[in-house]
Amino acid sequence: MPPPDLAEIGVLALVCSVPVVLFGALIIRLARSWSLAVSMVVLVLIPVVATFTGVLGASGFMITETFEKIALVLIIVSVVTMPAAVIFARYQARRTVWEQEIRDAERYAEQSRRKLVAFVSHDLRTPLAGIRAVAEAIADGLVSEHEVREHAKHIEQESIRLSEMVDDLFEMSKINAGAVTPSSTLVALDEVVDDVVSAHRIAAERSGVDLQASLPAAPVKVLGSDRALVRVLSNLVANAIAHTPSGGTVKLALGSDERGAWARVDDTGVGIDDADLARVFDVAYRGSNGRVPRTDSSLPSGSGLGLAIAAGLVQAHHGTLSAHNLDTGARFEVRLPLAASA
Template sequence: MRRRSLTAAVTVLVLVPVVATLTGLIGVSGFMYTPQLAGFLVVCAVVAAVTVPAAMMLGRGIANDVMWLHEAHDAERAAEASRRELVTWISHDLRTPLAGIRAMSEALTDGVVSDPGDVAEYARRIRGETVRLSGMVDDLFQLSRITSGALTLTLAAVPLHEVVSEAVAVEAVAAARKGVRVEAARDCRWPVVRGSDPELARVVRNLLSNAIRHTPPAGSVVVAAGVSGDRGWLRVDDACGGIPDAELDRVFDVAFRGEGARTPGDGSHGGLGLAIARGLVTAHSGEIEARNHGPGCRFEVRLPLA
């Protein structure tokens, strides 16, 4: 409707002076047909035949520009809302470890805790909170590089089996602490994809960390890979119990963790892991998707083969 209104307005705007001039000349001629009036009618018809299509094209162009500006404005408002949400969530997650570090350091400074065993325990907790804060800052830096377009990739042939083996070894400690089993599916055809080894390792680690965090004790996380056409794929299956359909499309949004996932000290680094994974996969000209599968969720990555 907006496009039609603008097109009609521009067309009328062009026709008004032509019709006004024609009406004035007819009035001056006393509403009598003369050769001069006939010639002027021909000229007006030619002018109208040229200007009306031009006005319609101009109106459509203006309408398209206006609609593009509206869409850009809506996208800008959505981005601003996302930034505000990110700042709010990160501020919340930063306050929790900082408050713990401050309380424990004050207890050590004031001599409230003096037993060597308690001092060592406080030091261990402070170190854990510091590592968590460092991870959050690292995630924010990586996300800023992705969103600003400053991420540069050095592409090469990357065997996914090696990347997955290293990621499983790193995440095995967290999995064992929670009682979750992490394993690779048997009879996999591990592809060699074109990508950047450090960034792909981060994608796999983020997916494994997310799967371990949401899988209950005694559950399992299974990693599988294969080839489909000119793409290699990697799947991470967990036992989280599934994601509500209303939230399934938002799992890759910045700072989104669902209503039931905001528990203090869950080590989720502000809910940026999946958003970073999507950004890195997209930078590799790949795709990533999430869907419910079996007892949990399946996160699948597809990348170009080397």
């Protein structure tokens, strides 16, 4: 029997290898739940097995010395390439996750940037317009001499409000850029609470709100920045006072348990609408239920960034900040890891 020519060898190789490739493609298509590593191993095995069957078919299904050599080579190739495929697949999976995380971070940063720009264009415009109108009225002689002092006071109040907004914007931009790195000094939270209560005592009295503090017998200590933690609790207390009607109470309590240190700000105000709870820490959040009306215009009205800044600073301290409604009013709770020496 004469040996087959090249055309016959090619046809036999195709007939034997093509079904293997088609079957492998079907397996890959159906096995969508497989991990990337398993899929890569299958992708390596498909051409190896297809080559093996093609060579076997081309040899007329006879185990010759040449076929044994080719089979040995294919086995060695499989042993080498399959572990490499698993390693490359795992690397590719990690890189895909990293790239997705980077894209998500960039998307979030862009959204935050747009929110900040929208906030600046809206909220900074109002006090600037007020200052300009009053200044023009004084310059044009439309304000009597005995009214100048009153209008000057208004300009001062609006200037202070602008300064606070700019400070908040700067702090928020650092948080969004991931540039907040609090120091790792030992901070006594009871001293932080004392500072916050002292800073807001007058504003609470002018609002008709009873500001209370509850401290444990033993100091509660954490690692972090006392300045940043003062700002966190200060923002929460200011927010609580702004949402509590005259005659109400704002209570700042401190303690610790097996989960770490905690600080709670409770108020007897209007609470938080259920629809707003999920986004209460978003940039420029003010809520849909409105603030408690204030007759004193010198009281802080809030920049809309206070809660977002507080959440960012707490996260930088490896803690959590949560909010939920009480039977009357709302509670904001800060959780921080206790210092090892506490």
